[in-house]
Amino acid sequence: MLSNVTNKGGNFIDVKRIMVRGGKGGNGCVSFLREKYVDVGPPNGGNGGRGGSVRVCVDPQESTLNYIQSQYRAPAGINGAGKSKHGANGDDCVLRVPPGTVIRELDPPSKPPTPVTALSSSSSPPLPVATEDSNDVTVKGFRPWAAAIADEQATVSPKTLSPFVYYSDWEDLGETANIRLPPQFRPRRDPALPTPKLSLDMLDSSQDSVELAKGGLGGLGNPYFASSTNRSPKYALKGLMGEQRWFELELKTIADAGLVGLPNAGKSTFLRAVSNAHPKVAPYPFTTLNPYLGTIDYDDRAQLTLADIPGLIAGAHANHGLGHQFLRHVERSHVLVYVLDIGKPSPWDDLAILQRELELYSADLLHKPALIVGNKADLTVPAKDNLKRLQTCTDIPIVPVSALHRKNIHKVTYLLRDKVESAKKQQQQVAALADDTSTAVDI
Ligand SMILES: Nc1nc2c(ncn2[C@@H]2O[C@H](COP(=O)(O)OP(=O)(O)OP(=O)(O)O)[C@@H](O)[C@H]2O)c(=O)[nH]1
Ligand SMILES: [Mg+2]
Structure with missing residues (x-):
C-alpha cells in the first residue's frame, strides 16, 4: 500500500x-x-x-x-x-x-x-x-x-x-x-x-x-x-x-476519516502505518500539536484521507490539554476512528472519556459511523483480556492492531474504506431525498 x-x-x-x-x-x-x-x-x-x-x-x-x-x-x-x-x-x-x-x-x-x-x-x-x-x-x-x-x-x-x-x-x-x-x-x-x-x-x-x-x-x-x-x-x-x-x-478540514484518541494512544503511529505520513511519534503526551492529513492509497487506486489531531483529555471542553479547538478538523469527516491503547488497564474508560468530550463539542459527532482501532495489541497480556471486555461495552466494531509493528493494518484500512463508502452513499441518499422534497409540487 x-x-x-x-x-x-x-x-x-x-x-x-x-x-x-x-x-x-x-x-x-x-x-x-x-x-x-x-x-x-x-x-x-x-x-x-x-x-x-x-x-x-x-x-x-x-x-x-x-x-x-x-x-x-x-x-x-x-x-x-x-x-x-x-x-x-x-x-x-x-x-x-x-x-x-x-x-x-x-x-x-x-x-x-x-x-x-x-x-x-x-x-x-x-x-x-x-x-x-x-x-x-x-x-x-x-x-x-x-x-x-x-x-x-x-x-x-x-x-x-x-x-x-x-x-x-x-x-x-x-x-x-x-x-x-x-x-x-x-x-x-x-x-x-x-x-x-x-x-x-x-x-x-x-x-x-x-x-x-x-x-x-x-x-x-x-x-x-x-x-x-x-x-x-x-x-x-x-x-x-x-x-x-x-x-x-x-x-474545517474535510477528511474521509478522523482519528480521535487520548494522548499517547498511538494515533500518529497509526497514521504512519497506513500512509507514508511522518507525524512525530514519541512516548509522551501531546506530541502532536497540529493536525496532519494523510492519504491512504489503495491497490485499486482508490484514495482515502485521514486526519490526525492532537490528543483529547477529560475536560477538553473546558479547554484542558489542547482543548476542543482541533475537533473542527474531524467534525466533517464521514467516519470517526477511535484509537484506544488496549495495553492500558481500562481502555473502555478512555472510550467513555472520548465520547463524552465529543458529545460536549457536538452531539452529532456521536452519531457518525465509527470504528475502534484497538492499538498496541502487541502488548499481549493485558490487550487480549481488555479486547474481550471492550467488545462487551460497545457496538462499534473493534479491530485489534499493532501500529508500531504494522500488524492487522490491511484489515483495518479495508474496513475503514467500507465504512467511508457506505457513509458517503447514505449521505448522497439523504441529499437526494431532501432535493426531492424541496422540488415536490402539490397537485
Ligand atoms: N507497543 C506499542 N507501542 C506503540 C504502538 N503504537 C504506538 N506506540 C507507542 O506509543 C507512543 C505514543 O505514540 P504516538 O503515535 O505518538 O501517540 P499519539 O496518540 O499520536 O500521541 P499524541 O500525539 O501525544 O496525542 C510511542 O512511544 C509509540 O512508539 C503499538 O502498536 N505498540
Ligand atoms: Mg500524535
Whole structure:
C-alpha cells in the first residue's frame, strides 16, 4: 500500500479574521473636443474604470490559512481621459483558501482602527508625523501612512465631498445641485437597513470564485450630462468607493476519516502505518500539536484521507490539554476512528472519556459511523483480556492492531474504506431525498 501525505505542521493557523475592500472606481473625465477650426467642441471625457473586486476561491494546493493576510484591497479603476478614452477596470484580487474553509461575515468594528495604529508595531520604525510637507513624503514605505494621516487631518472641503469632478478652475455655483444622479450612483435609500450577512462554505475547487467586496463603479465622463440646455457640462462623476467588509475564515478540514484518541494512544503511529505520513511519534503526551492529513492509497487506486489531531483529555471542553479547538478538523469527516491503547488497564474508560468530550463539542459527532482501532495489541497480556471486555461495552466494531509493528493494518484500512463508502452513499441518499422534497409540487 502506497501513500502520500500533506504535512500540516509548523505554525498551523486555522482561524483568521480579515478586512477586504474593493477598489475605488476611476473618476469620469471633463474634457471637450479641440480641433483646428473647432474652438469649443462637444464634451468628450471618458468614463472611469470600475474598481477591482475582492473574490475568494478554493485552491486544493493550500492546506492552512497561514498565508492569508489580514487585509486585502483590490486595485482602483483608472480615471477616464479626454478623447472619450474610458479608464481600464481594476483587476480583481483573489484570495485562495484551502478546501473546507468556512467564511462568515462579521459586523464592522465599532470604530475602525486608524491605519496608523493598525500598521504600527513595537518593532516598526517611528511613524511619520503629519507635518505640512509630509504630504509629499516620497520615502519608500511612508507614503500610505502619510496619506492616511493627511486624510484624517485634512479639513474636508465641499469639493472633496461633492460627487463631481470639475473642469480646471470652473466654479460650481450650485449648477450641479439639481442634477439627478443615475440610480446606481445614488446613496442607498436607508443605509441603516441591515444587509444580509454573507456565509460561505468553500468545499472544493469546482466551485466558482465568490465576490467578497465589490469594486466601486467608475464615474461617468461629462458627455453623460450634456443636454439641450447644457451643451458643455463642466463636470463629471467621481468613481464610487469600493465595498469594505470584515470576515472570519475558519478551516474545517474535510477528511474521509478522523482519528480521535487520548494522548499517547498511538494515533500518529497509526497514521504512519497506513500512509507514508511522518507525524512525530514519541512516548509522551501531546506530541502532536497540529493536525496532519494523510492519504491512504489503495491497490485499486482508490484514495482515502485521514486526519490526525492532537490528543483529547477529560475536560477538553473546558479547554484542558489542547482543548476542543482541533475537533473542527474531524467534525466533517464521514467516519470517526477511535484509537484506544488496549495495553492500558481500562481502555473502555478512555472510550467513555472520548465520547463524552465529543458529545460536549457536538452531539452529532456521536452519531457518525465509527470504528475502534484497538492499538498496541502487541502488548499481549493485558490487550487480549481488555479486547474481550471492550467488545462487551460497545457496538462499534473493534479491530485489534499493532501500529508500531504494522500488524492487522490491511484489515483495518479495508474496513475503514467500507465504512467511508457506505457513509458517503447514505449521505448522497439523504441529499437526494431532501432535493426531492424541496422540488415536490402539490397537485
Ligand atoms: N507497543 C506499542 N507501542 C506503540 C504502538 N503504537 C504506538 N506506540 C507507542 O506509543 C507512543 C505514543 O505514540 P504516538 O503515535 O505518538 O501517540 P499519539 O496518540 O499520536 O500521541 P499524541 O500525539 O501525544 O496525542 C510511542 O512511544 C509509540 O512508539 C503499538 O502498536 N505498540
Ligand atoms: Mg500524535
